[in-house]
Structure formats: C-alpha cells, structure tokens
Amino acid sequence: MLILLTPVCCLRTVCSRRYCNFCLLLHICEMTSPQGMDELFWGRDHEDVNDWAERLTMVAEVRDLNGDKLFKIAKLNLRGRAKEWFKRLQPALADWAELKTLIVQKYGDVDVDDIRMKLDAIKQEPRERVQKYFERLDKLF
Numbered sequence: 001m002l003i004l005l006t007p008v009c010c011l012r013t014v015c016s017r018r019y020c021n022f023c024l025l026l027h028i029c030e031m032t033s034p035q036g037m038d039e040l041f042w043g044r045d046h047e048d049v050n051d052w053a054e055r056l057t058m059v060a061e062v063r064d065l066n067g068d069k070l071f072k073i074a075k076l077n078l079r080g081r082a083k084e085w086f087k088r089l090q091p092a093l094a095d096w097a098e099l100k101t102l103i104v105q106k107y108g109d110v111d112v113d114d115i116r117m118k119l120d121a122i123k124q125e126p127r128e129r130v131q132k133y134f135e136r137l138d139k140l141f
Contacts, residue, residue, distance in 0.1 A: 071096040086103075
C-alpha cells in the first residue's frame with residue numbers, strides 16, 4: 001500500500017498538471033506495484049506488445065507525461081527477455097518513439113516465411129569473427 005506524503009502534489013495543484021519528481025516517483029511506484037502488474041512486458045509469446053505500448057501511451061496522455069518520462073517508465077516495466085533485449089540496445093535508445101518502434105518490430109507479429117528466407121541467406125563470412133556474425137544474426141530478431 002502506498003502512503004501519500006504530500007497529497008497536494010498528487011492532485012496536481014502544485015505541479016501544474018505536470019509531474020514533479022515526487023509525482024513521477026509516485027507514478028512509477030504505482031505502475032510497478034502489484035496492482036499495476038499488467039503494465040509489465042516480459043517479451044513472452046502470448047503477450048501483445050502493441051497493446052502494452054498503447055496502454056503506456058494512454059497512461060502518458062492521461063497523466064500529461066512527456067516522452068522522456070514515458071521512456072523511463074517503459075524501461076522500468078520491461079522484464080525478462082524484453083529487459084535483456086533493451087540492455088543490449090540501451091546506449092543507442094533515448095526516447096519513447098524509438099523504443100516503441102523497435103520493441104514492436106522485435107516482439108510484434110512476424111512473417112515466418114520472411115524470417116526463414118533471411119536466416120537461409122545469412123552466412124558467416126570466411127574471416128568474420130563469431131561475435132560479429134552473432135550480432136548480424138541477432139539483428140534479424
């Protein structure tokens with residue numbers, strides 16, 4: 001259970017319909033609390049990444065969050081495979097729009113035949129290091 005230290009801030013009378021640091025922290029606690037577990041994204045096969053992204057976008061609109069704050073909240077809600085995938089990309093990612101595009105590409109519906117063709121076409125070059133080959137392979141997924 002969350003105890004509000006300053007209800008004025010949460011009613012947005014002090015922070016003018018924008019989240020001050022306390023409100024953002026409170027919101028993050030709410031989204032990662034047991035009541036907000038449905039906002040987590042694990043990257044599992046049965047999860048709908050488009051639905052997850054849309055819910056986060058709606059939360060941002062309702063709570064007047066800018067893209068930077070939404071990006072931070074999205075990072076905190078990634079778990080398991082999705083979190084590991086994000087860690088590999090993190091230095092290159094800096095905003096919600098880019099994260100949303102890439103995560104939907106990664107975990108959204110895929111064309112199996114297209115991926116099979118790409119896998120058949122990709123081969124390790126004669127003097128290519130295994131790490132480089134793996135990076136090219138990983139980009140397919």
